[in-house]
Amino acid sequence: MTYADFPVVEWTVHFENTGSENAPTLSEVLAIDTSLGGAAAPSWTIHTNSGSTAVATDFEPADLTLSPTPGDYLLFTTEGGRPTSGTLSADPKVPGGGWPYFNLDRGGQGAIVALGWPGQWGLQTELDSLGRVRLTGGMTNVDGPFSGTPVLRDLGLTRMHLEPGESIRTPLIVTMAWRADDWIDAQNVWRQWFLRHNTPRPGGNNPPPMCPTGSVCGSYNFTLVTTEREFDFMDGYRREGLLPSVGGHLDWWWIDAGWYTLPDAVDPHDVTAWQYTGNWEVDRVRYPNGLKEVTDRARAEGMSTIVWHELERCRPGTWLYETHPEWLLPGGDPEHRYLDWGNPDAYDWAVATVHRLIEENGPDLYRQDFNYLGPLANWNAADTDGRRGATQIRYVVGFLAFLDELRRCRPDMLIDNCASGGRRLDVESLRRSVVMSQSDNVRDPQGAHSQHFGLSPWVVCHGTSARTDSAYALRSTMNWLFEIHIDEMLTAPPTDEHWGLIRAATEEWSVVKGHYSEDFYPLSGYDRAMTGWLAYQYGAADGAAGVLHCFARPDTPQEEFVLRPRGLIAAATYSIVDFDDPGGERKVSGHDLMSVGLEVAPTHRPAAVMLRYQRADVR
Template sequence: MSTHVLSAMITVLVLCAAAFAATDSYIPTAPPEDAVMAAPEEIQAVMDWAQRAFLGESPEDTKAVRIDVLRQDHNVLNFGRSCMETPITIGEQVFAHGLGTHANSELLVQVPEGAAHFKALVGVDLNDDTRNGSGSVRFFVQAGDKTLYESPVKKGGEAASEVDVEIPAGTATLLLRADMTDDGVSCDQCDWANGHFVMADGNLRYLDEYQNPLLLEGSQQPFSFRYGDQESTVVLPDWKREVNSEETDSARVMHITWTDPATSLAVTAEVKVFKRYPVVDWVLYFENRGNAPTPVISEIQALDAQLRTGHPRKSAMLHELEGDACGVTSFLPKQEALAVGNELRRAPTGGRPSSISAFPWFHFEYEGQGFIGAIGWTGQWASRFSRAQNGPTRVQAGMEKTAMYLEPGEKIRSPRIVVMPYSGDRTRAHNQWRRLVLFEYAPRIDGRPVQLPTALQTFDRYHRGPDWATEAGQLDAVENAAKLGCDTYWFDAAWFPGGFPNGVGNWSAKPEAFPNGLKPIGNACAERGMRFVLWFEPERVAEASEIAREHPEFVHGGEKGGLFKLDDPNARRWLTELLSTRIAEYGVTVYRNDFNIDPLEFWRRNDPPNREGITEIRYVEGLYEMWDELRARHPGLWIDNCSSGGRRIDIEMCGRSVPLWRSDTNCWDSNADWNQAQTAALSPYVPLHTACAWRPESYLTRSAATGGLLCQFDYRNVAFPMDTASALIEEAQANRFAWYGDFYPLTPARTAPDEFVAYQFHRADLDAGVVLAFRRAECRYKGLILGIHGINQNATYEVEYLDGNGGVVKKTLPGAELGDSLELRIDAPGSTRIVRYKKSKP
């Protein structure tokens, strides 16, 4: 790059950064109220589902007639459409109202107060299966033991028969039956068309109106377990139930406790139903309130629900990400169809929740409906999606193995489950989810989600050098971070005796290299207004380390080293004190917790007989308690969650921390294309994460930049281009306002070198955003013309096009053009373009 072009690039980037950063770097405290947010009726549907599922009750103010499906042998009950998911049609008549079912079925309908008559038109649904006369069904309406109506045999293609029954006095429920005949159940798709109650005042109450529109079925508790040799669905109805509710600004929180009168086992579901999102969050607790050990509690499924995937000839789809494998596949999207009679099982590798074989965030889709879900368990979770031959799907998730009794007074918890049903636009649903995680789960500082750092972190480049990991070397690094314009300095695994990895378990500064400890580095960061990130790996203990020598009783593995016993309260309290002391002593503002060990075999080897899963539970609970305690003791502290990169990214961890080193693919150079794919894949689920660039080149820094940027720059090289690097960091800082908005993938998340890649981050509250585009090294295409999202078609926008060599073009564009035909042209392979836009001021 020529001196002239370099100078121009620096000038342009600094001016652009100043123009946008002055106001747009503001981090919002709450989501905007716009069309992305769920409508009131969408939120109410989820609130109603939660009340029905957890309490078995319909809301007091519901307008829906309660219908319990006692039996349906094929497909699922549909409201306002047939079980074949077509308009309800009997003979040649199409109906706007009704129930679509399939023999054999039994529907228990609650009679509303004041109902005088029940009316319907019944028959075999007319569709491609029945048009030739196939299907034969008989319909019955019963009140208790009394049959109020019995139809003749109805066949495909025939006109409907009329049902008109008077409701006997005192009748609480009607049973609507549809039975197959002697020719079998084939094609017995049938309808209760226009089914309704005629009220005493003449009003009509249609059975299909105001019913649950969600993919999630809500007829029973959405969790399960075995108690002794019995299923929870069998025992819970006979247990005492207590319900307590409280209202917060953001949610209704229910505590529902079922207590076994014989053994005093109490099972509590802590359920949070959000007020601004169509989302339910729950955790189960099991507590022995008796005086003797309980029977064995096993097969605990924190999520166990039915999905209304009714049509057996239509596939459902599971969308998910690969776990982090420190390679080309890390976090890549994948999808797998779920046909009838099949199942999909998922579990991570080795006890770390997002490691290699699975990722604990997913999206299940069926015919324009779906739900996004997250499993909050920093351990060995497992999920199963199994689809029955007749259509419906059962989804289960929990710990992979549980079978334990509880001692008197003992209490355990389950994984956290978070579900967000939706209908329609998948991208809108994912942006609702992003907003949920950002504003309801992500750590906050001074009332706002944390600001991701622009940090100098050069451990992988310099840690073998003789003078870098010293007090003088680190003070020089802090000074260079400040010159670069970073807001954070990051000191990784080079400060303790023994070094990495042999010194893990020695959590004090090397005395010869740091005679004053690390406080001078913390002070230097504070004086320059920068955060100080310091690396620890407290859960892994090396042989011959201080902890292994002096406290072998705190280690699974003893003096030989192994896994620190966070499952032991005494060990956890000791470690918490040590870490808290170091945080205060060194002036740490971001505590970085790495975890480079698979804990699963340690957990399982240490389970006592008839206590399978207890060590894992106590360990995970201990981890959460330790992190919560550190945050409580040090206001303003936040935590970087690392585990050989991104192998511990679950929603429990994202509520306490941020994955700043999202994958160990950051540990070496030349992974820019992987960085682009990881950003595009993770961002619909996890809004806050960062990645690393090794050289100050626009293609590399833009590929790595998210809401922050980590830099492994060779700043000690006398030829290092400090001004260029500073300009690129400032560019990343100018763009990061947009990362706290909505995400729109403009091309698929892939890693192939011949791809053209583009994605958009949009701040609806500012009517502004950023588009990043990349022409990879082997891409033959010079550009794309495409529409971008969130644009007001009637507005005008100020637009900046920034290439990677200092060129900038400014335009004023009508919203109709920007939203429909934005041109992303990149002339050279291995190059990049940024488009910034903002609505023009009146």
């Protein structure tokens, strides 16, 4: 498939047996096998990231250089069957990574390549004697750690025969050729394509920025939440002027895990009790009138609503685990079993159950989670001789079909994609969903702004949960999604100063929220130790307006930092407003902003400088 408005080409390879007998064995099936570049090409740099492991450095960016020696290679893969799970290693041959997005940069030109597969994958890049990069990749079935120096074929490429009438597919491959001053300009073309063509658009519109809240976000036990607690929290936020009904900006109410019944043997006071999924009925002791009483009250306050689900995993003692073991994948940890999306009966049950829950509970957004270690070991345990990869393929196809069916029946409903945070952020999954929990490392200011820095070149609609005790923490979290929770509202009520911080931050976010889905520019380097300055910019592609974020961490020794924004119009005049000094507007030319820059020198640590720029020479 080609796109008329972007230099993007994508494809998926399909195989089908139309005969009446088993087909010959397919082996070493590749989704991509292509070469980039030409004679006398300069050196190649591969811009990519780590995936997620629920740490502050999730999505850490990396610039890897391909060895100039013909035959040398880099091998990338993921962990456990979730496509964006893992961390880049220092291994010179097998960096791993857990991030199926790559920008191959040869200086002024190159190509972006992404694999869309919510499962296990591998990609090998290898330089040939003519300076070309050969890329080979596809679905794999082997997890690390690896001994020796494996190559792609050692990762267990698909090897199976097709039964009569059977069809299979490979991962989606998306490629974007580019010529630009540098690779960041190419990434912004990618972002524009991603938002227009690879992001769900309910009603034909881009997903609106979100500022959700709720009554629990992890520091309170999920399985002790009640209707009364939900209403008490709404009352508190309303009293402080934060809900839309009273002019505030908290526009989504989030009912997280734990609202369902638990097995009799599980103590709801155990902080891990929420993990006992598999009884998909509302706990009527804690929610006597169901969740709809809560979602209706939220809508009356001007909010839309989110409800958490995790139908893919179940634990002993629950209805799903005990009643339908034939719907569950074998192998792995018996304490956490996975629904087999490739089983038609299991698929039909999941579709019917989710539609029932949506009708009964009334959410405006369906939140899908996918926890624990990942299903790779289970897929492999279920494969039969001569059919390596069959279970994984059926599972992935069933999962994507489930999301498609949900969107077909409810075209105006958004789907949130969570998998222990951001561990299922491949291009196929994000074609159907947004990212409300980019990492399970939450309420960490350094982690939040560092993750934004790494994730934003690749993904548009994402965000995380804020710590709310300082302007630094709140501004660090601001993005397309800006999540505000105060779990301790009832036990340790916030002070007037604390409430004031939240009101100010949500007001600031409301002014700039539209920019987070526009172009993105890193304005500093990435500092893994998180002691140096970190800065970035979001703004309109035409240079009309945007927002600059600059962070001095708790241990940043340098007194000042010079911000040099990008993508502006040199001849234009810009108004610069510091959110800490809204009356101190400055007028600066685009040329001077991009070349001389703006010096920021906050006197305290940590500090979050937040500036808005806007053309002042046009109305």
